[in-house]
Amino acid sequence: MAKNRGTAMSLESFVSTMAPLIDMEKEAEISMSLTTGASRNIETAQKKGTTILNLKCVDVQTGLMGKSLLEFQSNKGDVLPPHKFGNHDVVVLKLNKADLGSSPLAQGVVYRLRDSSITVVFDEVPEEGLNTSLRLEKLANEVTYRRMKDTLVQMSKGVLRGPASDLVPVLFGERGPTVAKKEVEFTPFNKSLDQSQRDAISKALSSKDVFLLHGPPGTGKTTTVVEIILQEVKRGSKILACAASNIAVDNIVERLVPHKVKLVRVGHPARLLPQVLDSALDAQVLKGDNSALANDIRKEMKALNGKLLKAKDRNTRRGIQKDLRALGKEERKRQQLAVSDVIKNADVILTTLTGALTRKLDNITFDLVIIDEGAQALEVACWIALLKGSRCILAGDHLQLPPTIQSAEAEKKGLGITLFERLADLYGDEIKSMLTVQYRMHERIMNWSSEELYDGKITAHSSVASHMVYDLENVEKSSATEATLLLVDSAGCDMEEKKDEEESTYNEGEAEVAMAHAKRLIKSGVRSCDIGIITPYAAQVMVLRILRGKEEKLKEMEISTVDGFQGREKEAIIISMVRSNSKKEVGFLKDQRRMNVAVTRARRQCCVVCDTETVSSDAFLKRMIEYFEEHGEYLSASDYTNW
Numbered sequence: 001m002a003k004n005r006g007t008a009m010s011l012e013s014f015v016s017t018m019a020p021l022i023d024m025e026k027e028a029e030i031s032m033s034l035t036t037g038a039s040r041n042i043e044t045a046q047k048k049g050t051t052i053l054n055l056k057c058v059d060v061q062t063g064l065m066g067k068s069l070l071e072f073q074s075n076k077g078d079v080l081p082p083h084k085f086g087n088h089d090v091v092v093l094k095l096n097k098a099d100l101g102s103s104p105l106a107q108g109v110v111y112r113l114r115d116s117s118i119t120v121v122f123d124e125v126p127e128e129g130l131n132t133s134l135r136l137e138k139l140a141n142e143v144t145y146r147r148m149k150d151t152l153v154q155m156s157k158g159v160l161r162g163p164a165s166d167l168v169p170v171l172f173g174e175r176g177p178t179v180a181k182k183e184v185e186f187t188p189f190n191k192s193l194d195q196s197q198r199d200a201i202s203k204a205l206s207s208k209d210v211f212l213l214h215g216p217p218g219t220g221k222t223t224t225v226v227e228i229i230l231q232e233v234k235r236g237s238k239i240l241a242c243a244a245s246n247i248a249v250d251n252i253v254e255r256l257v258p259h260k261v262k263l264v265r266v267g268h269p270a271r272l273l274p275q276v277l278d279s280a281l282d283a284q285v286l287k288g289d290n291s292a293l294a295n296d297i298r299k300e301m302k303a304l305n306g307k308l309l310k311a312k313d314r315n316t317r318r319g320i321q322k323d324l325r326a327l328g329k330e331e332r333k334r335q336q337l338a339v340s341d342v343i344k345n346a347d348v349i350l351t352t353l354t355g356a357l358t359r360k361l362d363n364i365t366f367d368l369v370i371i372d373e374g375a376q377a378l379e380v381a382c383w384i385a386l387l388k389g390s391r392c393i394l395a396g397d398h399l400q401l402p403p404t405i406q407s408a409e410a411e412k413k414g415l416g417i418t419l420f421e422r423l424a425d426l427y428g429d430e431i432k433s434m435l436t437v438q439y440r441m442h443e444r445i446m447n448w449s450s451e452e453l454y455d456g457k458i459t460a461h462s463s464v465a466s467h468m469v470y471d472l473e474n475v476e477k478s479s480a481t482e483a484t485l486l487l488v489d490s491a492g493c494d495m496e497e498k499k500d501e502e503e504s505t506y507n508e509g510e511a512e513v514a515m516a517h518a519k520r521l522i523k524s525g526v527r528s529c530d531i532g533i534i535t536p537y538a539a540q541v542m543v544l545r546i547l548r549g550k551e552e553k554l555k556e557m558e559i560s561t562v563d564g565f566q567g568r569e570k571e572a573i574i575i576s577m578v579r580s581n582s583k584k585e586v587g588f589l590k591d592q593r594r595m596n597v598a599v600t601r602a603r604r605q606c607c608v609v610c611d612t613e614t615v616s617s618d619a620f621l622k623r624m625i626e627y628f629e630e631h632g633e634y635l636s637a638s639d640y641t642n643w
Ligand SMILES: Nc1ncnc2c1ncn2[C@@H]1O[C@H](COP(=O)(O)OP(=O)(O)OP(=O)(O)O)[C@@H](O)[C@H]1O
Pocket: 192, 193, 194, 197, 215, 216, 217, 218, 219, 220, 221, 222, 223, 224, 439, 440, 567, 568
């Protein structure tokens, strides 16, 4: 039975609450973008991060099914200015000096982002302008919002007759979940699964409507999802596997391919990783019989078009046109059949949540919908996929960061509450299983997070429990590499925080200390690609990148916001907390989920640079500082400035 029906929300109130919040969020995103937004000035847009000015095209490559990949760098060859472009964002390319609202040279999708370059995929290379100064503008992703609104409309209308008719009452707390009387036993494909993974899989296979796979950092959540998919395919289920991001979907595809599962990846080829292109719908469609027939028809049409051009008398022309129309119709039919053949024959269809609304999946129903990164997706986005199935499994960790919401008001009114979180509150352990062995962190790094957020239930696998930085190849034992936890305290060192024009906070003193520690690690032989500096503040990312400059030995080191680093890991992580002020304000450092993500990115060493006097004003952060002091090494920031 449901534990706490109080947190349940009816389908009707969900739809009526979410519809205006989706609009608010859409408006917030649009007002950040330049073309349709409130900001009518290009420089303001650059400051807001929605436009990058003064770019030059430095490379053009053809790849990915005939698409063109164009790489852009700043005219001056420096790091790019601070921006809010992300992978897969839709962008337009314009001449640098083009008027606001002018038509673009081309529209594309962000493919790769580096500190000093951005690569965009276009359908075709723009015919002109590439040898001049250019700018990129980020567009608001209106399609996503439209799809979410369409889904809400669908939910308010016919859900109770659709494939999810039995699932909906459970997910809205009207009826409790059911599980098989006897827990399902299985023979794993992956022989190295740990006990917590096996237990979770068994519980997932026994669930009749909903199951939550709770995967704390580094516990093999995706490994477990892949095994669940394999077991379900073996049982004969047709599965829709989704995630919020393309990268997470591709990650599952890559791991399923070696098992020779009949799968198809649905999505725009420009947004897929090159290594999964063979699994892409477009590639598989081309191999089908109907596609060959469509191709023959196109050849026939080409020949007829040639005749049409030469035909002199009207009757002949009419006859040819009639034939062309009939062939065109047949060609479209064959194309559609080619697509539906592939979709019908596949056991597993993989796509992003918003991608699940494609026409190609109309009228296709699934025995199971699996959503990875379930705690990072808006609930409405999850429903796009959920409406297509009668059973669901969500994998995620609601104790790491939730989806980013632009509109403060929509966030306040509950847009950011995820389905994963809501169901964990509603039904708890009845439908949930937590993975408890982690394969990333030294146990001293892990213990803080485990005690603070996971009731002390996580253990470190023996392969990582005591691994040290100096165990890495070519790394020597030194004062820099001997520490697992390191606290560098800037209190009393004259390293006050400052604010930039966008009101984002930065701290130059701390940035220097963080960089100095990175250099110490490199001096002991650590590769720069094994080090990451992360910080909660976007302005601090810029300060750090500028400080790094063009120094060759630091080139491969990653510098990112904490939010942007979720899901990733490095051998050594340096966290710059930034806040240092007399009022002892800590802002959004308070969010336990953000600090949880920050610390748990580190495999062998976690170094925190902060003003302990400021951050200790928050009880959670104070405990964290105390933990680092007790179990790690303590240094003053002045030790670094004096070195
Ligand atoms: N049973 C296992 N035995 C050995 N290694 C494992 C096991 N399960 C997972 N791993 C390893 O742990 C690492 C993390 O696994 P995976 O990518 O599945 O984790 P995740 O939980 O999805 O990651 P994240 O914490 O970033 O969400 C991988 O290198 C994987 O090979």
